[in-house]
Amino acid sequence: MTGEDTAPMTSDKQRLIVQGMEVAVGERATGYLTIGGGEPVLKAPLVLLNGVRSGPRLALLGGVHGAEYCSIEAARRLAMETDPAALSGQIVAVPIVNMPAFEGRSAFVSPLDGKNLNRTFPGRPDGTPSERLAWTVFKDVIEPADVLIDLHGGDLFESLSPYAIYSTEGTSEVNDRSRKLAAALGLPVVAPGGTSGSAYETAARAGKTAVIAEAGDMGRLEPRWVDALVSGVRNGMRLLGMLAGTTSRSMDQQWARRAHRVQSPAAGLWYRRVDAGQRVTTGQEIGTFCDHFGRPLHTITAPADGMILWIASSLYLSKGAALMNVVELAPPPQGSGIRSSEV
Numbered sequence: 001m002t003g004e005d006t007a008p009m010t011s012d013k014q015r016l017i018v019q020g021m022e023v024a025v026g027e028r029a030t031g032y033l034t035i036g037g038g039e040p041v042l043k044a045p046l047v048l049l050n051g052v053r054s055g056p057r058l059a060l061l062g063g064v065h066g067a068e069y070c071s072i073e074a075a076r077r078l079a080m081e082t083d084p085a086a087l088s089g090q091i092v093a094v095p096i097v098n099m100p101a102f103e104g105r106s107a108f109v110s111p112l113d114g115k116n117l118n119r120t121f122p123g124r125p126d127g128t129p130s131e132r133l134a135w136t137v138f139k140d141v142i143e144p145a146d147v148l149i150d151l152h153g154g155d156l157f158e159s160l161s162p163y164a165i166y167s168t169e170g171t172s173e174v175n176d177r178s179r180k181l182a183a184a185l186g187l188p189v190v191a192p193g194g195t196s197g198s199a200y201e202t203a204a205r206a207g208k209t210a211v212i213a214e215a216g217d218m219g220r221l222e223p224r225w226v227d228a229l230v231s232g233v234r235n236g237m238r239l240l241g242m243l244a245g246t247t248s249r250s251m252d253q254q255w256a257r258r259a260h261r262v263q264s265p266a267a268g269l270w271y272r273r274v275d276a277g278q279r280v281t282t283g284q285e286i287g288t289f290c291d292h293f294g295r296p297l298h299t300i301t302a303p304a305d306g307m308i309l310w311i312a313s314s315l316y317l318s319k320g321a322a323l324m325n326v327v328e329l330a331p332p333p334q335g336s337g338i339r340s341s342e343v
């Protein structure tokens with residue numbers, strides 16, 4: 001999408017209908033997305049914004065993981081505080097996608113089927129509750145959109161430093177647009193990514209500009225991280241030509257050139273010595289696994305010089321659980337500059 005196509009809308013593009021819910025030009029509507037295809041029938045809050053000028057359709061998701069509260073609050077605020085009369089294009093927002101996980105206060109997985117929704121896309125129309133949810137969100141929200149911004153953060157048991165991910169699973173043109181949008185979100189680190197079954201990878205494969213923004217952690221509703229996500233998405237919307245104004249550039253943003261994901265080597269008590277955002281050097285002691293009596297079993301060290309992007313914060317970890325992600329950082333690559341005419 002270009003940022004130049006902002007003529008007043010006169011065509012079919014001005015209609016915005018999702019599951020029979022229609023919103024007039026210049027208006028906002030609220031309702032619920034219905035996820036049928038089996039029992040239980042699920043619902044998720046849905047907000048439609050129909051701008052007064054033409055522009056891209058943005059699918060905005062929060063709460064794919066139901067306890068990542070800063071992302072949920074940011075998606076809700078963006079949906080309810082953005083003025084449709086100042087909008088070019090359309091927003092289809094689902095601020096709490098995974099209501100079973102949200103209401104169940106469940107980390108990572110749905111309490112209904114034990115599945116991680118962000119490993120379940122595009123889902124199935126007649127599958128488990130998470131598969132049906134993924135299918136409905138993909139067919140009714142993501143597929144008709146031009147751009148996906150999926151808001152996340154550290155879950156209940158994760159210490160996390162804010163970052164944005166762009167998909168590398170689309171065409172080179174789609175990946176380039178996604179990379180520029182991820183940079184425009186203004187978070188301190190930008191990382192390439194491709195996670196099988198995630199909303200953003202599935203969207204990128206379907207030709208959508210697709211990014212994740214991550215901020216906040218450990219079940220806390222922190223205003224500064226909500227604000228960071230809200231202002232970051234607004235900056236991204238300026239890049240997309242959806243909001244007026246110039247896209248600002250974060251001057252001290254760094255790029256992840258290599259990620260080292262470490263898994264738990266054993267089940268046991270996990271005593272960490274570092275937080276997310278901390279710089280570490282190769283071989284530095286990160287923490288210790290102990291048995292149920294506190295006797296040391298394994299020492300975990302940093303696999304590279306870099307920054308802890310996220311690290312498990314729970315006292316218990318099962319064998320093979322996600323323990324931490326250390327990223328090697330580099331300055332922004334050449335050509336990562338963002339100009340609205342390029343997106």
Ligand SMILES: [Zn+2]
Pocket residue numbers: 064065068152153
């Ligand atoms: Zn998440």
